[in-house]
Amino acid sequence: MQKAMIQKLRDKLGARYVLDKPEELAVYECDACTLIKKAPELVVLPRSAEEVAFVIQQCNEHKVPYTARGSGTGLSGGALAMQGGVIISMNRMDRILDIDPRSRTATVEVGVVNAWLNEALKPYGLFYAPDPSSQVACTLGGNIAENAGGIHCIKYGVTTDHILALQVVLPDGNIVWLGSKSRRSHGPNLVGLMVGSEGTLGIVTQAVVRLTQKPEKIRVYLAAFDTTRDAGAAVSSIIKSGLMPSALEFMDAFTVKAVNQAFHVGFPEQAEAVLLIELDGYGSQIVHDELKLKEILEEHNVSQVRIGETEAERAALWKSRKATVAAYGRFLPAFYLHDCVIPRSQLVPILEKINEVAERYDITIGNVFHAGDGNLHPNILFDPDDAKMVRNALEGGEEILHACLAVGGTLSGEHGIGIEKAEYMSLQFSEASLDKMKLVKQAFDPTGLSNPEKIFPMRNGCGETHRATTPALLAGDGLWI
Ligand SMILES: Cc1cc2nc3c(=O)[nH]c(=O)nc-3n(C[C@H](O)[C@H](O)[C@H](O)COP(=O)(O)OP(=O)(O)OC[C@H]3O[C@@H](n4cnc5c(N)ncnc54)[C@H](O)[C@@H]3O)c2cc1C
Structure with a gap:
């Protein structure tokens, strides 16, 4: 990366908020998906949307890819800088700007940790409903990017049901507001498009969220x-x-x-x-x-x-x-987790299939999941130093995923596609629908610098795309830790 660009970023953000030492970058080389590691070349910690826009303008000028990051609790490798470049860490944008109990909304910067918002809402008898199990650590920005769910989402809905408006820095460097605090908006639903887009369409800097009355x-x-x-x-x-x-x-x-x-x-x-x-x-x-x-x-x-x-x-x-x-960490040091959603009527046959896979591959699988939503979480435990166990975990996981899709399931309920499941997208979506999704990505991000290599399969041809992630890891395609 050009020294001139790094210097400009230091001048604008302050030298201590631009990190480039290997030991500093190592902190950002993985998320909670323990399968894949990739260190960025630079990490910046902006304090405002204007600073985020400045970073993106610099990246555009120097053709450097960038990836937003919250707390790095993601489970699909979404916050990894797969092509190097810059990680834009949102953790310093951590202010709750407004709580409005009369309209039951809060305006937050996206580096606010999910549990902090709920703590601040206690005196008002209100809560922010989407509550991922990682809520003591994950940011609202990460929740928005992944359309996070949680234990209460069966009744209250997932993140997208609680977002009224978003401030976004677009890949062209413009800062825009999408949606409206007034709960009614016209035209295509760009807020809905942004939620769950895993940082590929722009970087969210503020959100107006819907609040819910605490039940009696x-x-x-x-x-x-x-x-x-x-x-x-x-x-x-x-x-x-x-x-x-x-x-x-x-x-x-x-x-x-x-x-x-x-x-x-x-x-x-x-x-x-x-x-x-x-x-x-x-x-x-x-x-x-x-x-x-x-x-x-x-x-x-x-x-x-x-x-x-x-x-x-x-x-x-x-x-x-x-x-x-x-x-689970007391039994084995790492886990590989699928996140399929299946029709709830299929719970028992799929759990039986998971047990059968565990026995056949001689692997330990713990099941803890959102049963009311049919959102499975088979946690396949493994030791990264045991090559045979790693191979069995990956292959067994892939079999479970195929079984879920075969009963009408989907690839992910809440953890996103990221890098880990990108190559499986063609198992769920037709080429025509994937093409339309890619056109949306291109419309927002024509240079492809915003969180590259996420969501969409990178491998092409000969029906190989769907098999790539696990075999790539198994073949040591530079992804495996
Ligand atoms: C123990 C554990 C339990 C979990 N339980 C749940 C659960 O119950 N439900 C659930 O849904 N998830 C769960 N997760 C997964 C994870 O916590 C969520 O995906 C969470 O939303 C990620 O937030 P984060 O701040 O850590 O984001 P990160 O991991 O840092 O980033 C995740 C993605 O969001 C993008 N991103 C981050 N900030 C922004 C931004 N401001 N603008 C645009 N893109 C951005 C990144 O580029 C990346 O693609 C769990 C994880 C762990 C480790």
Whole structure:
């Protein structure tokens, strides 16, 4: 990278906010997807949209690719600088600019961490609903870029349902506002397009988000089942009954053992599956819902029910759920995670398939996922120093992904495509739809400098595109750590 460009960036942002030493860059060489590493050539930490625009103008002038980064908790390699270039870290843009309880909106800079916003909203009796399990670390910008979900999204919707307006620095360096605080907007929905575009169409700098009133009553149920079949059937019955739980999460026996060992929470270890179900609401509605839920759980042979009533009891149950990945770390040091969404009626057959794959490849898989949304998370644990285990994890993972797609599933529910799943896109989308998506990308980013190599398959021809990521990793195409 040209020294003149680095100097201009230092002059504008301040020398301490432009990093180029190898030990500084190493911090930015991966995200939470442990499969792939790639260090950038430069990291900048702007403080305003104007500074972001200046960085992009410099990148355009010198034809240098750039990639936005929040906290690097992404699980698909989206924040990696695949072609080197500049990482634009958004962490210094971390101010909550306005909380407006009358219109139930907040205006934030995108480096604000998800949990910080909810902490600030407590005195108003409001909350920001999308709550990824990583919420104590991930930024709202990363959530917007990935269209993040979370345990409460079954009732309240994912990130896109809570974004009213966005300030974006476009790849041509212009700063624009998309959408409107007034909840009504005309013309093509560019806010909707930007949410979930993984930093490929521009860099989001501010957001106006929708806030939700805290419900009067909340109760969390831990329901244990002797068989996965009973737990899966209970999920289907809850959905079919018209009940609208605010969370409906699944943990398998291995996951229960892992969280017990890590957090000493005493979840029932004799169970083959555990559901965490949250009901929230007002007045007599919640009493009615509780009776109905109890009936359904009994119909499906629930073996044990524990209720979290107080805030502390509920927090303990959710803490264990949200920190399962940390608990898995006690068994093996790395994990490879798929994020397919399947029709909820297919939960049991796919879980059986996952178990069969685990046995055949001799790998450990922990299942903890958003059952109410059909959003699976098979966590395939492995040791990066064991080549055979790595190969089995990748190949077993690919088989699971194919099985999910075969029952009408989708590639990703919330973790995005990034680099890790880009080569699988042609399994889900036709060439014609991929071409249209690429045209959208070109319309926003004709030079292709904004987060290159993400979302779209890079390999072409001979039907090879869909097989590339896993084989590329296996063949050591320079991607593997
Ligand atoms: C333990 C654990 C649990 C998780 N649980 C969940 C979960 O329940 N639900 C869920 O949805 N995800 C979950 N994730 C994944 C991850 O936390 C989310 O994808 C999160 O939204 C990423 O935010 P981040 O700030 O870390 O973004 P990063 O990882 O830094 O970046 C992610 C993507 O966003 C882009 N980006 C970042 N900021 C901007 C910006 N300002 N403008 C444009 N593009 C930008 C990057 O280029 C990249 O493509 C989990 C991750 C971990 C490690």
